[in-house]
Amino acid sequence: MIKFTHKEQQILKQIITARRDIRGNRFNKKEILNELLNSTNNAPSVGFSQPWEFVVIKDNDKRNEVYKEFEKQNKKAKKIFDSREMYKSLKLEGIKESYLNIAVLYKKPKSDILGQTVQKKMGEYSVVCAIQNLWLSARSYNIGVGWVSILRPKKIKKILQIPKEYKLIGYLCIGYVDTFLDTPELETLGWEKKKSVEEVVRWV
Ligand SMILES: Cc1cc2nc3c(=O)[nH]c(=O)nc-3n(C[C@H](O)[C@H](O)[C@H](O)COP(=O)(O)O)c2cc1C
Structure with missing residues (x-):
């Protein structure tokens, strides 16, 4: 059994506090660490179902398509926040500037899942736990992560040719x-x- 020291507890506290959401203006294109992509598999999941899958996107054409979708949805969002002038100046994604994009998916189960018989969204929440693991682990490697949610999941699934049995949880x-x-x-x-x-x- 591993017992963590006070110093290690302080380091985890620092990582949690220093984690930030990163937008496009702050990314650079340096090669990313592979370990980061392996770090998601230890997240908690309902019934140990591990219902997450990841689509890594490096292709510029696909990213451009996703970016166009962002622009379209953000135009609508600007209208929603019409009374708050600041919204127009916010940079809310880093789709093209980042090293890679990852679409995080929830794989809908084919059979019953322990713990998910009453609250059906527990599998999706488990995927969010995996995202948080990735986000914190990335921060410990000094790698930035930005979550972009101003996108229609249906459109992103179409661009990435993701089958029906998956739900997009995060981009x-x-x-x-x-x-x-x-x-x-x-x-x-x-x-x-x-x-x-x-x-x-x-x-x-
Ligand atoms: C579910 C979720 C969706 C988010 N979507 C966006 C987004 O579309 N664009 C964006 O710029 N930030 C997005 N964020 C980041 C939040 O704006 C950010 O976490 C919050 O402002 C706190 O800042 P911090 O993460 O740097 O501590 C999202 C965060 C979460 C958890």
Whole structure:
């Protein structure tokens, strides 16, 4: 059994605190570490179903297609946030600038899954756990990850020719970066305030 020291606990705390969402303006194109792609397989999953799969996208034509979809959806989003002028200036993806993109998929089960008999989304939540593992592990290698969600999953599945039995959970942009911000960009820009622990914890 591994027992972690206080120093190691502090390092994990640092990695969690220093993890950032990376947008296009901060990526550079240096070769990415393979270990990162192996790091997702230790995430927790309902019934140990490990329902995640990853599509690694390096092809520029495919990325351009995904980018066009982002542009289209972001144009609509700009209208939704019409009253907040700042939205127009936000950089919200790094599809083309990153070293590679990864589409993270949930494979719908063919038979019953232990633990998923009542709450049917548990498999999808497990995939999100795998994404968080990747995100934190990437940060420990000083590799940046950005999650792009202003995309229609159906369209992305079409571009990437992903079969019906899969659901797109996340679209990630990954690559080395020159710098990691100390605070979330949306906090610095005044888009949202950071919540305190007291605000989000209720004792009953
Ligand atoms: C499910 C999910 C979807 C997200 N989608 C986007 C996105 O489409 N574009 C973007 O710029 N950031 C996206 N983000 C990143 C958040 O904006 C970011 O996590 C938040 O502002 C806090 O900043 P930090 O991750 O740097 O700490 C997403 C994050 C999550 C967890």
